[in-house]
């Protein structure tokens with residue numbers, strides 16, 4: 275069985291920054307979002323698109339998932355981006371500000387066969403999240419918490435409670451559809467403690483990983499979104515105890531004073547699969 279793809283650390287790189295695109299070949303990010311949208315100024319967009327095509331042609335990104343964020347299809351650049359990305363060697367195309375499945379249909383027609391990713395960053399998108407996640411071409415959601423805060427008109431920073439409902443609508447839709455869901459960026463890229471706290475929060479909510487804006491953030495996300503030794507040991511103990519209970523003809527085991535049923539075993543197996551995928555990555 276192929277190891278599951280990891281999305282603990284998903285690094286944005288403006289496609290206008292040649293040095294950063296090269297540096298990413300040696301960074302420990304699980305995935306890269308090559309950005310043609312907000313991080314690239316209008317004047318730079320055509321050159322950035324061409325530079326990105328060349329970097330992807332050269333290759334060398336190894337295990338890292340290569341996702342290209344294009345401009346919205348209603349902008350001056352979106353359709354040219356989509357046409358160019360259709361011919362690029364990448365693992366996915368990320369569309370910003372997706373607020374309906376119709377937008378996904380439009381992109382799918384322009385980049386046939388490419389897995390699509392959706393920036394979930396508008397209130398309407400959150401309210402339509404299930405219909406978007408259920409689209410057969412959609413492989414994952416990326417939360418855009420900066421745009422979301424702007425569109426909601428809510429406070430930023432703190433514990434993110436003003437946007438929690440909106441974020442959780444997206445997360446629930448992703449889980450219902452069985453697609454990946456990656457948390458928004460932490461803007462204060464020199465604040466390691468703040469980033470770690472937000473990663474812990476995102477993981478507790480059920481996110482698969484965090485989008486990042488600077489290489490210094492990668493190690494923190496990789497560590498927080500990896501199952502810890504205690505989690506792995508507990509998962510192994512649960513599976514062992516449950517197998518033993520089944521052998522006795524019972525459907526419930528008890529580990530550390532807590533019941534363990536079939537549903538807990540599904541979670542335990544996922545934990546071990548993720549830990550195994552990380553180990554395989556580290557030893558490859």
Ligand SMILES: CC(C)(COP(=O)(O)OP(=O)(O)OC[C@H]1O[C@@H](n2cnc3c(N)ncnc32)[C@H](O)[C@@H]1OP(=O)(O)O)[C@@H](O)C(=O)NCCC(=O)NCCSC(=O)C[C@H](O)C(=O)O
Pocket residue numbers: 285286287288293294295297298309312313393395417418419420421422458459463487488489
């Ligand atoms: C934030 C930055 C502008 C900081 O850049 P800089 O001042 O150059 O940082 P450093 O000098 O500390 O860089 C050290 C080295 O690391 C490389 N570097 C920097 N950033 C990246 C990166 N993202 N990927 C790869 N490599 C990177 C530098 O080249 C230096 O290398 P070396 O020459 O070897 O020393 C900058 O980090 C940056 O531009 N970050 C990305 C910003 C971005 O992509 N923003 C858009 C995405 S966020 C978003 O849109 C959110 C969403 O839509 C929402 O709504 O929330």
Ligand SMILES: [Mg+2]
Pocket residue numbers: 312370393395418420421
């Ligand atoms: Mg955005």
